[in-house]
Each structure stands twice: as structure tokens, then as C-alpha cells.
Amino acid sequence: MKHLFLSLLLYCVVSSALAQADNLSIAAKAYLLSDFQTGQTLASQNAHEQIEPASLTKLMTAYVVFSALKQHRLELNQAVPVSQTAWKMIGSRMFIEPNKQVTVDELIRGMIVQSGNDACIALAEAVAGSEANFAGIMNKEAARLSMKNTHFTNSTGLPDPNHYTTAYDLSLLATAIIRDFPEFYPLYSQKEYTYNNITQPNRNRLLWIDPHVDGMKTGWTKNAGFCLITSAMRDKRRLISVVIGAKSANARSAESQRLLNYGFQSYDTLQLYKKNDSLTTIHLWKGAQNELKAGFDRDVYFTLPKGQSDRLKATMEYKQPLIAPVQRGQEVGTVKFTLDDKLIETYPLVALEEVGVANIFGRTWDSVKLLLN
Missing domain, CATH: 3.40.710.10 (DD-peptidase/beta-lactamase superfamily)
Incomplete structure (x- = not known):
């Protein structure tokens, strides 16, 4: 991150x-x-x-x-x-x-x-x-x-x-x-x-x-x-x-x-990221695995004005709780770009893999943890 x-x-x-x-x-x-x-x-x-x-x-x-x-x-x-x-x-x-x-x-x-x-x-x-x-x-x-x-x-x-x-x-x-x-x-x-x-x-x-x-x-x-x-x-x-x-x-x-x-x-x-590059992992509930790889579904290019890069910021927001099953390409969050605190562009963050549901014990345990949260 x-x-x-x-x-x-x-x-x-x-x-x-x-x-x-x-x-x-x-x-x-x-x-x-x-x-x-x-x-x-x-x-x-x-x-x-x-x-x-x-x-x-x-x-x-x-x-x-x-x-x-x-x-x-x-x-x-x-x-x-x-x-x-x-x-x-x-x-x-x-x-x-x-x-x-x-x-x-x-x-x-x-x-x-x-x-x-x-x-x-x-x-x-x-x-x-x-x-x-x-x-x-x-x-x-x-x-x-x-x-x-x-x-x-x-x-x-x-x-x-x-x-x-x-x-x-x-x-x-x-x-x-x-x-x-x-x-x-x-x-x-x-x-x-x-x-x-x-x-x-x-x-x-x-x-x-x-x-x-x-x-x-x-x-x-x-x-x-x-x-x-x-x-x-x-x-x-x-x-x-x-x-x-x-x-x-x-x-x-x-x-x-x-x-x-x-x-x-x-x-x-400049090309910052390539399509399907893993950018982060997101916690996944009730899944066959508890972490999901996420990234962009496209090559990400940006045009940079010389000398102005320090004015730009980017932050990730995840969809939570994220519950299995998850399909490859499914939107699981966003990356927001701001200039001087003004939102100017948003890109979808997508799942880079398909993850099925956990067994009955895994699903039950995650259900309990979700209730406690």
C-alpha cells in the first residue's frame, strides 16, 4: 500500500x-x-x-x-x-x-x-x-x-x-x-x-x-x-x-x-502499472483463502506535467466486508486520485483471481467473527 x-x-x-x-x-x-x-x-x-x-x-x-x-x-x-x-x-x-x-x-x-x-x-x-x-x-x-x-x-x-x-x-x-x-x-x-x-x-x-x-x-x-x-x-x-x-x-x-x-x-x-499486476491483497471472508489479490483490469498510464507531481495523491478504498465467492475481474474497491484535495479521477480495483467459498467450518467461523466485529 x-x-x-x-x-x-x-x-x-x-x-x-x-x-x-x-x-x-x-x-x-x-x-x-x-x-x-x-x-x-x-x-x-x-x-x-x-x-x-x-x-x-x-x-x-x-x-x-x-x-x-x-x-x-x-x-x-x-x-x-x-x-x-x-x-x-x-x-x-x-x-x-x-x-x-x-x-x-x-x-x-x-x-x-x-x-x-x-x-x-x-x-x-x-x-x-x-x-x-x-x-x-x-x-x-x-x-x-x-x-x-x-x-x-x-x-x-x-x-x-x-x-x-x-x-x-x-x-x-x-x-x-x-x-x-x-x-x-x-x-x-x-x-x-x-x-x-x-x-x-x-x-x-x-x-x-x-x-x-x-x-x-x-x-x-x-x-x-x-x-x-x-x-x-x-x-x-x-x-x-x-x-x-x-x-x-x-x-x-x-x-x-x-x-x-x-x-x-x-x-x-508514464506507465505506472500493467494490466493484472498485483497491487495489494484484501481480506476475504468465508473464502477458500483469506486473502485476495487485487489490481487494475487495464494498463494504467498517466500524463505528468513537469514539476507538479507533489500536488497529487492517490488512496485505495476497499469494499468491506468482502465475502466469497469472488469472480476474477469483479470490482472490489477503487483507487481515487486527488489534486489539491479535489477528486479528479477514480479507477476500479478488481479481483485478479477467482476464489470459491470455504468449507462449512470456515464459513461458520468467519460468520462468528463478523458478528463480533
Whole structure:
């Protein structure tokens, strides 16, 4: 118990203590910086205000397509017909044609690297039959990912009054792509792609500037301004930045770089405990054994602001009396984290083993002791 308390006291932090960065100023309508491993927000402004996502929408289009591939409803080498709607799509394009075969793999690269609206339409029709049906799937996925202030009407990000999201929701989406589809995420670091003898560069300029950046997506409309979601990894630590409404393509890159540098320089992310590590033992009544091993049912990571660890405390609370039988994974207590005596996070403490009941004599003896207590 003492070891757990001291370790957490030195290294823990939680997101509610990190959301404001007093000395950070980012030239954008909204922004958010988060730690991929912990999900904690390190800096933000207007993160929950409704914004027009522009081509950042294509992250959700990709998420739905990746899901279809994982479920074998699509195949990478599958040829996709190009409809007149896809061919004539306005905005950025990869230049597919109705009389020229194109595969799912080519369309994905055209969507991610070239930001092709025509590719999005072709993929949406391949998955759901129509873009309208596809948008319905996008919204279901958004709800499942807890993107509570998001609604999609199309796969491309073209302006629509009912097509909106927030910087916070976009950070959830970017995190989900990296977490759920690591096999496809490297596509976001591809610097250029050639289709139909036309080579187009990835619009994410940080791929050329910062060797730690390996994604993710740019966007622009008149109302949205210049937008960029960026992911970078340094020393096995990944941060995700969302910048909405910068004044130029150069500005969105520069402000995203500033956000990332701030996060890497000001915070550390540490793994305190691994899933199923035994943290403590709890007295067990009427069991085949009188002590129960307990710990976390997940890896426990925390993002630590440099120089603030002495303000954090953690304490355990057990469910007592704890009476057998106990199932593995059953919640048997909590670990509470406080900052300046304010509760800011609670994690469940779970049984790491299954323990059955004692024999009649053991149960009777424990019943007597419980009565006396």
C-alpha cells in the first residue's frame, strides 16, 4: 500500500488538471492537444464549440471503410465502379473515370493522400450503395465513439448546415483510427500518390518538416478556415493535435507544430502499472483463502506535467466486508486520485483471481467473527 501511494504520488496526473495552458497562445479558432495513450487533454481552446470539419470529415469516411475491410465486406484489390456522381464531384479530386478500373486500395490512397472527393463518393457507394446511406453509418460510428457533438451529411466535408463536429470529437476520431486500425494508419504518412498519371502531394506539410510527424489530415473551406489534425511520436510517446480555423496553410502547420512541441516539452507520459499486476491483497471472508489479490483490469498510464507531481495523491478504498465467492475481474474497491484535495479521477480495483467459498467450518467461523466485529 505504501509503495503504491508513493509511486502514484510521484507520477500521476489527470486530464482535468491539464486542459488549460496559461502561457500557450495558438492562432486558431479552436484547438486541442491530447495524449494518445491516456486520452488526456493537455491544452485546448473552444474544443467543444461546433465547427465545420471540411476535409477532416474524411477521417470518418476512412474509419467506416477500414471497418468494412476488417469485416471483409470490402477487399483492397476489389474493383469499384465509378458512378457519374463520383466522376463529376467538385473540389479536390484524384481524377477517377467511369471507363477506367479503380480498386479500393487506390481509392483509399486517393482519399487520404490526395484528399479526393471523388474517391470518397466511390468508396461510400461501394460500402453503402449511396452517400446518404453511408452518412448514416458515419453517424452511428460517431455515436459509438462518443462524438456527442458531431453530425455528418456527406463523406467529403463539403459545407452543409447539418454537417458539423468539434475539435474534441475530432481528437476522439483520430485516436480511434490509430488505435483500431494500426495496419492502415501508415497510409497517413505517405507524402504523395500518383493515379491516372497525375501525382499529387500530401497537403500535410509537417510530414516534410518534422520527422516525428506521421499523419493525419488537412482541411479547408471558406467558413472552416485552414485546419489540420496532426499526430507525432517522440520517444515512444504519441500526441495528437487538432487546429481549426488558422488563417493560411502555413499557419495551420506552424500552429500545429507549436502545439506538439509544447506537449512534448511540458509533459511526460508514464506507465505506472500493467494490466493484472498485483497491487495489494484484501481480506476475504468465508473464502477458500483469506486473502485476495487485487489490481487494475487495464494498463494504467498517466500524463505528468513537469514539476507538479507533489500536488497529487492517490488512496485505495476497499469494499468491506468482502465475502466469497469472488469472480476474477469483479470490482472490489477503487483507487481515487486527488489534486489539491479535489477528486479528479477514480479507477476500479478488481479481483485478479477467482476464489470459491470455504468449507462449512470456515464459513461458520468467519460468520462468528463478523458478528463480533
